[in-house]
Amino acid sequence: MKKLIQLxxxxxxxLLLVIQCQQEPPKPGTAEFIKAATNAVDDAAITNADARPGxxxxxGRNYQEDRYSPLDQINKETVKKLxxxxxxxxxxxxxxxxxxxxxxxVMYLTGPWSVVWAIDLRKGEQIWKYDPEVPAEYxxxxxxxxxxxxxxxxxxxxxxxxxxxxxxxxxxxxxxxxWEKLTVDRARKYTITGAPRxxxxxxxxxxxxxxxxxxxxxxxYDAKTGKENWRFYTVPGDPSKPFENPxxxxxxxxxxxxxxxMGGGGTVWDAIVYDPxxxxxxxxxxxxTPWDQLHRSPGGGDNWFLSSIVALNADDGKxxxxxxxxxxxxxxxxxxxxxxxxxxxxxxxxxxxxMQAPKNGFFYVLDRTDGSFISAEPYTKQNWAKxxxxxxxxxxEEYARYKDVGKNTVIAPGAYGGHNWQPMxxxxxxxxxxxxxxxxxxxxxxxxxxxxxxxxxxxxxxxWNVSYGDKLYKPMxxxxxxxxxxxxxxxxxxxxxxxxxxxxxxxxxxxxxxGGIITTKGGLVFQGDATGMLKAYDASNGTVLxxxxxxxxxxxxxxxxxxxxxxYLSIAVGWGGITGLTRKFTENVNPGRIYTFEIDGNAExxxxxxxxxxxxxxxxxxxxPADIGxxxxxxxKFCVQCHGDAFGTGGxxxxxxxxxxxxxxxxHKEIILNGALASKGMPNFEGRLTERDVEDIGSFVKYxxxxxxxxxxxxxxxxxxxxxxxxxxxxxxxx
Ligand code: HEC
Numbered sequence: 178m179k180k181l182i183q184l185x186x187x188x189x190x191x192l193l194l195v196i197q198c199q200q201e202p203p204k205p206g207t208a209e210f211i212k213a214a215t216n217a218v219d220d221a222a223i224t225n226a227d228a229r230p231g232x233x234x235x236x237g238r239n240y241q242e243d244r245y246s247p248l249d250q251i252n253k254e255t256v257k258k259l260x261x262x263x264x265x266x267x268x269x270x271x272x273x274x275x276x277x278x279x280x281x282x283v284m285y286l287t288g289p290w291s292v293v294w295a296i297d298l299r300k301g302e303q304i305w306k307y308d309p310e311v312p313a314e315y316x317x318x319x320x321x322x323x324x325x326x327x328x329x330x331x332x333x334x335x336x337x338x339x340x341x342x343x344x345x346x347x348x349x350x351x352x353x354x355x356w357e358k359l360t361v362d363r364a365r366k367y368t369i370t371g372a373p374r375x376x377x378x379x380x381x382x383x384x385x386x387x388x389x390x391x392x393x394x395x396x397x398y399d400a401k402t403g404k405e406n407w408r409f410y411t412v413p414g415d416p417s418k419p420f421e422n423p424x425x426x427x428x429x430x431x432x433x434x435x436x437x438x439m440g441g442g443g444t445v446w447d448a449i450v451y452d453p454x455x456x457x458x459x460x461x462x463x464x465x466t467p468w469d470q471l472h473r474s475p476g477g478g479d480n481w482f483l484s485s486i487v488a489l490n491a492d493d494g495k496x497x498x499x500x501x502x503x504x505x506x507x508x509x510x511x512x513x514x515x516x517x518x519x520x521x522x523x524x525x526x527x528x529x530x531x532m533q534a535p536k537n538g539f540f541y542v543l544d545r546t547d548g549s550f551i552s553a554e555p556y557t558k559q560n561w562a563k564x565x566x567x568x569x570x571x572x573x574e575e576y577a578r579y580k581d582v583g584k585n586t587v588i589a590p591g592a593y594g595g596h597n598w599q600p601m602x603x604x605x606x607x608x609x610x611x612x613x614x615x616x617x618x619x620x621x622x623x624x625x626x627x628x629x630x631x632x633x634x635x636x637x638x639x640x641w642n643v644s645y646g647d648k649l650y651k652p653m654x655x656x657x658x659x660x661x662x663x664x665x666x667x668x669x670x671x672x673x674x675x676x677x678x679x680x681x682x683x684x685x686x687x688x689x690x691x692g693g694i695i696t697t698k699g700g701l702v703f704q705g706d707a708t709g710m711l712k713a714y715d716a717s718n719g720t721v722l723x724x725x726x727x728x729x730x731x732x733x734x735x736x737x738x739x740x741x742x743x744x745y746l747s748i749a750v751g752w753g754g755i756t757g758l759t760r761k762f763t764e765n766v767n768p769g770r771i772y773t774f775e776i777d778g779n780a781e782x783x784x785x786x787x788x789x790x791x792x793x794x795x796x797x798x799x800x801x802p803a804d805i806g807x808x809x810x811x812x813x814k815f816c817v818q819c820h821g822d823a824f825g826t827g828g829x830x831x832x833x834x835x836x837x838x839x840x841x842x843x844x845h846k847e848i849i850l851n852g853a854l855a856s857k858g859m860p861n862f863e864g865r866l867t868e869r870d871v872e873d874i875g876s877f878v879k880y881x882x883x884x885x886x887x888x889x890x891x892x893x894x895x896x897x898x899x900x901x902x903x904x905x906x907x908x909x910x911x912x
Pocket of ligand 1: 317833836860
């Protein structure tokens with residue numbers, strides 16, 4: 178009897194609980210609501226992402242990372258009625274590259290300096306914000322702006338990497354820290370800009386730094402505790418010490434010289450994809466350190482695993498196979514670009530493929546079960562390879578390795594790559610890949626005198642070990658149809674991966690630096706561009722069906738999701754990234770913002786923030802031609818990576834020095850040698866430059882301004898500067 182009463186009271190309690198739950202489900206936006214929604218994001222949820230079409234649970238929406246949304250309320254017809262629902266100011270400047278994660282109306286987003294936001298999409302309001310307080314000096318170590326490409330979400334926690342090399346787990350509901358791990362050796366110049374991925378309870382994270390002295394790897398940390406479970410190095414270490422795993426012994430046979438003293442590069446700074454069925458993780462591996470192979474591995478060799486797609490066992494990170502897109506990289510041809518998995522019928526057979534458009538300009542289709550080569554064709558202008566042999570090994574042009582020390586050899590694509598980090602998207606219905614491509618080149622040159630970490634060529638004053646031509650007076654070897662290294666452009670390409678050809682394309686003549694892409698079941702392709710236009714293209718033919726001016730250049734991909742059955746489109750806008758630092762293609766650069774669109778939305782655009790108009794300085798150079806030439810050489814070594822090689826064109830997220838006010842010129846010493854703007858990411862060059870150097874840089878800047886004020890075109894300015902650079906190099910200073 179007692180038992181029965183007990184049972185009855187239990188049931189009553191249970192009933193009460195159920196009633197209570199029914200009466201008061203946690204309100205959207207509350208901590209309990211977010212807790213429930215984010216706790217539900219587990220392996221099964223990410224694996225079956227299409228069962229939750231309204232969410233965007235992982236970096237590329239699903240494990241295939243196809244960025245294809247099954248939503249179709251916004252389609253070729255209704256897209257014309259798309260209007261602004263709300264916008265939210267994030268209060269930051271500099272680049273936003275993140276792919277937002279969305280679960281049940283809550284968005285997680287990262288921005289400059291690795292800051293994270295949780296946003297209530299129902300209200301368009303911030304829930305919490307977390308700033309990991311990265312020291313400002315890291316701006317100089319981050320090759321390409323203090324950007325971050327997003328978070329991963331798993332079982333109630335948000336994971337992200339920081340510019341200073343930490344991996345952090347936050348409580349998704351409150352933004353408080355669960356755990357924090359330093360993932361890098363701070364003695365070397367590592368940074369993290371890539372988004373972590375969740376694989377079987379592990380958080381996978383790589384890093385960047387191959388312009389400096391990094392040795393690449395990917396690590397897996399237990400999502401719950403932060404314990405390191407495995408690590409895979411992409412470059413062999415010192416062969417006199419034990420290799421971390423057997424395949425690195427094989428890899429070491431493809432290297433020559435003493436590469437390990439320089440790190441070797443091969444950083445895994447962006448793409449990581451997972452196939453749950455094959456239990457394989459695919460990592461995209463970056464360029465070599467130094468760029469120029471003659472300095473890195475002087476006897477040649479393929480240099481595994483640079484510029485490769487490497488497949489690893491998802492449980493322990495053991496090597497499964499690899500495919501090297503660019504053996505013996507010497508052009509910064511990373512294979513870190515986004516990768517997409519799909520099952521395609523090729524020559525009558527269903528193939529499990531992995532697809533990538535790496536920097537080298539070829540679109541690759543590989544069998545992802547074993548890495549065997551299926552096909553590769555150029556998706557943009559390239560001049561370094563004649564084509565591929567039957568195994569997918571490039572047949573190089575004989576001039577490609579720019580060994581002629583007396584010349585600057587124009588190679589296409591250049592270091593921006595035919596495609597960079599901006600995500601591509603694969604539409605399951607059109608079977609087309611939409612790729613934000615670049616038509617770019619770079620004048621490379623070998624410098625016999627340069628060596629590791631020696632201040633010599635471009636950007637080396639910040640520790641870059643690269644190989645681009647820093648002597649304007651060396652003759653440029655360039656064919657008539659090579660892209661002009663000073664006039665890069667872009668093209669949104671719809672690519673048929675089976676036929677390996679372009680189906681349609683839309684040019685972006687002003688610049689290559691445009692936004693990432695998503696595609697939808699509504700037959701649409703969404704992409705923003707450098708001019709601030711967010712566009713919806715017809716996925717089948719590229720017709721622009723809708724556009725909206727967001728007033729500031731767009732680099733991040735948009736995201737689409739549904740709340741309570743209604744489809745929305747959001748995009749985070751923040752101009753920056755490597756090109757955005759130094760150039761802009763809108764009147765003004767507005768602070769970072771999220772914009773959200775809905776059918777019949779009619780919210781007003783926030784007011785454009787008008788930047789103070791700046792002009793080319795009228796101050797006259799204090800030095801003569803040789804001083805101006807020396808100033809240019811110093812500028813290329815110490816300033817070009819942030820202030821730009823298109824000096825005089827007005828700057829981007831970072832000011833163009835030719836447009837500074839008189840007051841700023843007066844303060845050059847304070848700014849450049851005393852750290853006056855150090856908290857904003859402007860390095861203190863004390864000890865690296867002398868007052869005389871600063872004077873010469875000033876003369877170069879003022880000369881450039883005066884020449885442009887006169888109406889000289891940019892190529893004329895460059896030609897005149899080349900002559901002065903020659904004088905500067907050949908005439909010792911008089912003082
Ligand atoms: C790592 C990136 C980086 C490098 C390298 C760099 N700068 Fe800067 N610089 C900045 C940033 C960021 C600002 C803007 C700071 C602010 O917000 O006011 C800036 C601002 C300046 C300004 C003020 C400009 C103005 O009109 O307000 C001067 C002058 C300047 N830099 C000179 C130099 C010189 C000369 C070099 C090379 C010796 C150099 N910088 C290298 C990042 C850099």
